Amino acid sequence: MPKKSAQIKVTVRQSKTAVPHAVKKTKVVRKKTAVRKKTQKNISSKTTTEHVITHTSSKKQVVSAIFISLILIGCLAISIRDTQKLSANSTNQVKTSTDIGALDEEYSELRKRATEIITKAKSAEITVVDEQAIYTLLDSIKIDLATESTVQAHKSIDRASSKLDEYDGEVSNIIATRNTAEKKSSNAPQTGIYTPILMFHSISANFEKQLQSLVAKGYTTLTMQELYDGIKEPSKLPKKPVAITFDDGYVDQLTAFNLLKKYNMKATFYIITSGEASNWCVGMNRRRNQAKPCGNDFMTESDIKMLDRSGIIEIGAHTVDHIGLASLDAKKQAFEIGESKKVLEKLLGHQVTSFAYPYGSFNQSAITQVINAGFLNATTTVAGTNHTSNDFFTLSRVRDPFKLN
Numbered sequence: 001m002p003k004k005s006a007q008i009k010v011t012v013r014q015s016k017t018a019v020p021h022a023v024k025k026t027k028v029v030r031k032k033t034a035v036r037k038k039t040q041k042n043i044s045s046k047t048t049t050e051h052v053i054t055h056t057s058s059k060k061q062v063v064s065a066i067f068i069s070l071i072l073i074g075c076l077a078i079s080i081r082d083t084q085k086l087s088a089n090s091t092n093q094v095k096t097s098t099d100i101g102a103l104d105e106e107y108s109e110l111r112k113r114a115t116e117i118i119t120k121a122k123s124a125e126i127t128v129v130d131e132q133a134i135y136t137l138l139d140s141i142k143i144d145l146a147t148e149s150t151v152q153a154h155k156s157i158d159r160a161s162s163k164l165d166e167y168d169g170e171v172s173n174i175i176a177t178r179n180t181a182e183k184k185s186s187n188a189p190q191t192g193i194y195t196p197i198l199m200f201h202s203i204s205a206n207f208e209k210q211l212q213s214l215v216a217k218g219y220t221t222l223t224m225q226e227l228y229d230g231i232k233e234p235s236k237l238p239k240k241p242v243a244i245t246f247d248d249g250y251v252d253q254l255t256a257f258n259l260l261k262k263y264n265m266k267a268t269f270y271i272i273t274s275g276e277a278s279n280w281c282v283g284m285n286r287r288r289n290q291a292k293p294c295g296n297d298f299m300t301e302s303d304i305k306m307l308d309r310s311g312i313i314e315i316g317a318h319t320v321d322h323i324g325l326a327s328l329d330a331k332k333q334a335f336e337i338g339e340s341k342k343v344l345e346k347l348l349g350h351q352v353t354s355f356a357y358p359y360g361s362f363n364q365s366a367i368t369q370v371i372n373a374g375f376l377n378a379t380t381t382v383a384g385t386n387h388t389s390n391d392f393f394t395l396s397r398v399r400d401p402f403k404l405n
Ligand SMILES: [Zn+2]
Pocket: 247, 248, 318, 322, 357, 358, 359
């Protein structure tokens, strides 16, 4: 570039001595070129050359004018190229900073969404969402943003986003299934025998009071197997039968067992057995030696054997991985249902005949798989206190013992 500028100067000086008019024109061309340079518009070499030729008389002048024009055009082309390069560079810089800004915004959106999903799951008593896993994913985005690793941040955002989609889908699915089932049951008239089944998950501080209220009202507790027999043959039923059931097999349910023993009350515990699909994070065989602890604490095989031998507790199955069954295909449903039965029967050395649908999520195919596996009865989370022999695989339950008559 500096070399070319020098050439221009020399040529212009030569023209000046020969024909002033031509020089004037050349100057105009240069001026125009400069202006055009500024506006970054391309210039047609043909037009410039023709323009100069028209106003020069000698060959020498024509040659020098062409020469100047060519140099100017070359110079202009370089200048345009440089300008474009510069503007491309600045665009890149702008892009990078918007990237960080945009990624930061996406991160905030994801955080908001995560909170919404966690709240939605908690308020619906859905335990499928692994809060810790979500926050770990979100934290990795934060680190990527802090170190301005935009490529990595993109990846982390994608990962967190698809995990949230997955959880959101599962939670919505469970809620939808419940709503449909509950609507159906509230529309149906309460026919059948009054055989309330109480459903518990974690133990509340007033659990003992709840048991006392049942005693005070004259209820007799039955296991699910006994309730099933009683519905089939009502003459076998006590005056006020009630079945107490516990889902999931959390370790704090051992406290409940001690209270049940104190009042000589029977109950059924639905146990998750643990498996690959849940990363061995839930249930009886949850891997307790994992580097990173996951899931809640569950009763162990020996706890469950102890309950089974107590004479007041029936062990029922609650799938391998505690996944909403309505979200699975028939083959996976069959595995979740059948395998949990097999594992428990092997542990206890006798048949396991009662089942509970995780999250109360079921469909016709899940019912079929429960029957095919050899279970005799299955409980849902649909609200209701009365049952007939037609309800054996969709038995309704209630949550509050104080509300029983
Ligand atoms: Zn459950």
